[in-house]
Amino acid sequence: NAGVTQTPKFQVLKTGQSMTLQCAQDMNHEYMSWYRQDPGMGLRLIHYSVGAGITDQGEVPNGYNVSRSTTEDFPLRLLSAAPSQTSVYFCASSGQRYNEQFFGPGTRLTVL
Amino acid sequence: GQQVMQIPQYQHVQEGEDFTTYCNSSTTLSNIQWYKQRPGGHPVFLIQLVKSGEVKKQKRLTFQFGEAKKNSSLHITATQTTDVGTYFCAAMSAGGTSYGKLTFGQGTILTVHP
Numbered sequence: 001n002a003g004v005t006q007t008p009k010f011q012v013l014k015t016g017q018s019m020t021l022q023c024a025q026d027m028n029h030e031y032m033s034w035y036r037q038d039p040g041m042g043l044r045l046i047h048y049s050v051g052a053g054i055t056d057q058g059e060v061p062n063g064y065n066v067s068r069s070t071t072e073d074f075p076l077r078l079l080s081a082a083p084s085q086t087s088v089y090f091c092a093s094s095g096q097r098y099n100e101q102f103f104g105p106g107t108r109l110t111v112l
Numbered sequence: 113g114q115q116v117m118q119i120p121q122y123q124h125v126q127e128g129e130d131f132t133t134y135c136n137s138s139t140t141l142s143n144i145q146w147y148k149q150r151p152g153g154h155p156v157f158l159i160q161l162v163k164s165g166e167v168k169k170q171k172r173l174t175f176q177f178g179e180a181k182k183n184s185s186l187h188i189t190a191t192q193t194t195d196v197g198t199y200f201c202a203a204m205s206a207g208g209t210s211y212g213k214l215t216f217g218q219g220t221i222l223t224v225h226p
Contacts, residue, residue, distance in 0.1 A: 035216075040121065042200060043155065043216040059215075090154055098143055098204065100157035101214070 001026050004104035006091050012110045013081040021076040021107050023091030031094040032074040033058070033101070034066065036087040043090065049074055081111045116203045118217025126225050131188040133220035135201035144177060144184045145202040145214070155200060158186075191224045198222070 007022045025032065033048040035058075045058030049068040063085060065077040074093075078085060088108050092101040117136045125131050135144065143162045147155040159168055161177035161184060168175045174187045184203075188195055198219040 033214075040218060042118070042218040043202075045214065092155075098160075098162075100145065100160060101155075101202075103154040103156070106154050 003027065004091055004093050004102050006089075006104035006107050008107060009105065010108050012112065013078075014112050015082060017081050019078050019081065021078070021089055021091075021109070023074045023076065023104060024072050025074075025091075025093040025102070025104075026072065027093060027095065027102065028071060029093035029095045029102070030071065031096075032068065033092045033094075034064070034074070034076045035090045035092065036060065036085075037090060037106075038087050046076065046089075078109075083111045085109065086111045116201060116215045116217045118201055118220060120220055121218060122221050122223070124223045124225065125191050127193060128190050131191050131195070131222055133186050133199050133201075133222075135184045135186075135203070135217050137182050137203055139182070141181050141203045143204055146175060146184075146186055147200045147202060148197050149200065149219070150197045153197075188222075191222070193224050193226055196222060196224050 004025045030051045034046040035043040037043050044060050046060055046064050047058055047066040049055045052068050052071050055066050055068055068074055088106050090106050091104040094101045119134050143160055145160045146158040148158055149155045159175050164181050165179045166177040172189045176185045198221045200219045201217040202214045204214050
């Protein structure tokens with residue numbers, strides 16, 4: 001199993017550009033989440049999904065969209081990138097509610 | 113929303129010294145998880161605590177969940193250079209929170225000097 005994969009690993013955007021961060025898992029996990037990590041602030045939940053077709057907002061959802069058309073994939077879309085979205089983004093999945101989360105390797109995003 | 117405070121933010125120790133990080137919540141927690149993130153890496157699950165007063169050990173690591181289920185600690189005995197990284201607690205509220213709303217502490221960055 002590849003586990004949780006994320007692409008790209010690095011990305012530089014200009015303010016106002018849009019892009020999609022890809023996340024996929026091959027463990028048949030129902031639950032998937034997106035977090036951003038900023039220095040001194042830990043991991044903050046952006047959006048999450050409890051199954052295909054179901055998504056909900058986390059702590060910091062503004063400026064991001066998600067969809068969950070399949071169990072495997074959970075892309076994160078930046079609609080109009082802003083410098084405040086410069087961060088490291090982690091996707092995570094979990095097989096059951098309350099279970100351990102498996103994190104992907106992360107995407108380091110810089111918005112100029 | 114729920115807040116989880118984790119202290120200290122930084123800890124520098126000499127190899128062989130002990131290390132403890134603490135996680136505190138103002139609300140009762142249903143469970144708490146601990147993760148380790150190596151420099152440049154991603155968080156990796158260490159353990160989950162569910163029961164009031166629970167204590168679990170993994171080799172040199174000891175995890176505790178408070179009796180009131182509002183705090184937790186991770187203690188490392190005789191640190192080694194391989195322990196370097198950031199340790200996060202992640203808590204889920206007992207108040208009907210749906211999945212995904214794990215709240216992470218700010219993390220404790222551990223540096224071990226050989």
